Amino acid sequence: MYNKIPTLKEIAQRLKISVSTASRAMHNHPSIGLRTKTEVQQLAKELGYEPNQTALFFKQQKTHVVGVVLPNLKEEFFSQAINGIEYVAKENNYSVLIGQSHDDVEQEKQIINTMKNHRVDGLIVSISKYTKDYDHLTALEKYNIPVVFFDRVPGISFVHKVSSDIYESTKQAVEFLINNGHRRIGVINGPNEMKSCKERTDAYMKVLKNKKIKIDLSLVVFTDLTQQKTFEAMIELLKLKRPPTAIITINDYVALDAIQYARKAKLKINKDICFVSYSNLPITNYLAFPPLASVEQYPYEQAKKATEILFELLNKTNNNEEKIFYRDVIIKGQLIIHKK
């Protein structure tokens, strides 16, 4: 036999008072008599009454839910990000609705639409690697549902975003390799439409130019981050007349595959060929052949900051007049040199 979750109505009926009185009594409204107040609060406690969030939505137009859309949770980068989001959400008494796009634009659109229909108060988004137009996202802003992007952010200016300074980190990475004597540096990059990938390429070129090292475009390969494509990229790089002595990979997962391939090709890691990567996954500590260095991108901090911005936007009495000031926060990365 099931009980119902207690409602104000029930409390009111039992005490033979009106629902409105019960409501006010719960909120310690001054116009309610002390006796009634204590009676109501007492009974509420006994029954374990707590207000129905779903019902509250009507009056307050707030669901107290933030939506999170990201490519996948499998990557530790994103599960750490979730922790940052959850932390801030909790502080603000919010819950987190999660959807994974699995790097599929259609799924991303669907998820975001579902979240709209659930009337999430705001959204934290890291876009899929193939997302090129952002209409499904900017549309939400029209409905006054703020969206803050992190890490995988769109390359447009009229959105709020928090991202890692890939350009700067990449410069450091390339300089680090050059200082270690490398002149032939390969890049296994992601799709060049991704903002961060373009920054990698640009930074790479910039440093080589500064250091007066000849740029060889056959050293820069674009992939879709799958293991298959990584292997193909390695084949391509290794069969060059003058193959690279160091390779920068777009992230540690790709680095792992690339290193695996290099080992199969009988290359000595960190001797015949060096790898530098991004993400600085904890798991690399357990590897016999980790990348030589990896750029820590602080996913927790990125996501935390993005969520803080979201709550700033939510708490702002949204003045239609005021011109929107779009936030663009950069979280500096750090090149972590792994001790051998």
Added chain:
Amino acid sequence: MYNKIPTLKEIAQRLKISVSTASRAMHNHPSIGLRTKTEVQQLAKELGYEPNQTALFFKQQKTHVVGVVLPNLKEEFFSQAINGIEYVAKENNYSVLIGQSHDDVEQEKQIINTMKNHRVDGLIVSISKYTKDYDHLTALEKYNIPVVFFDRVPGISFVHKVSSDIYESTKQAVEFLINNGHRRIGVINGPNEMKSCKERTDAYMKVLKNKKIKIDLSLVVFTDLTQQKTFEAMIELLKLKRPPTAIITINDYVALDAIQYARKAKLKINKDICFVSYSNLPITNYLAFPPLASVEQYPYEQAKKATEILFELLNKTNNNEEKIFYRDVIIKGQLIIHKK
């Protein structure tokens, strides 16, 4: 300037009809004239109208949200599980509200309470390693919110659960080691209150007894799965007069720490000492010194099955009379031998 998310009311006002007519028109109700129907549906499309899930809750008493509570998403085991949950949820047009307990009982209680207040239709739960009483969970069933546990399930019978057959897998693991000539087999186990840990111990004893190998209880160490405790466990095991030649660890993360310690202690992995573990994390493929074997526990399948059961429960017209039949599904594990 912001637009409002379109509502039925708006459509009704524009067409100068009542809201109820608009609603029926959207649902192709037979009593609505063809002309009105097409007008409404046309306008709905133009405005991008879609029903407000939150409002729907009132009439249908369904939020179309399932709650998921698990220790953390960082472990790939759980992020894979989420995929299984998300998959089934999506099939049923449901969204997923996520909370991590971080293995803290208080947080677990809070999250579950929040989920209750959000009126999730059902819950998928993997309990924290310290959860010993289940009142906060079984209470939900009283409110007719079904709960299905997976992997970390309570050791009580009157709940629905899907779990891995740890007892059987552990027998296989121990037999595997014995067949490879090991006689001194250590166990780095988790807290013995965890159902799965007790099963490990029991299975271990059982096999040794069957094989007439003397049981030495100093070979079985209980930890809380932290790196610190794992190191301490290793110290304890290695300082024994006759230290183990093989160690079974509760999961791959613990195995990684244990292996790391063993290497620091100058032991040759898979020679001086072997490791067998649980989870079969993909990452172990990249390790130079992976455990010799690991029990694949199929988190995706476990979680998928748990969610399927949840939807069975949700779709059942809940007959108060009928005695509840509690599901207890076992997903068989498989001992995966890593090729060296």
Added chain:
DNA sequence: AAAATCCGCACAATCGGTTGCATAGGGATA
């Protein structure tokens, strides 16, 4: 031509909680 039928739509209640406004009833003041 009066009565029965039926189509197409509107009204109103409902879900749970909040909140502006009205009001009963008791005590204080003139």
Added chain:
DNA sequence: TATCCCTATGCAACCGATTGTGCGGATTTT
């Protein structure tokens, strides 16, 4: 004793969508 005021409470509207019921008007039937 009449007037005023104030306290404590109730009423009702509202949020968005659904759904049972009721009804006007046109068509069909007798």
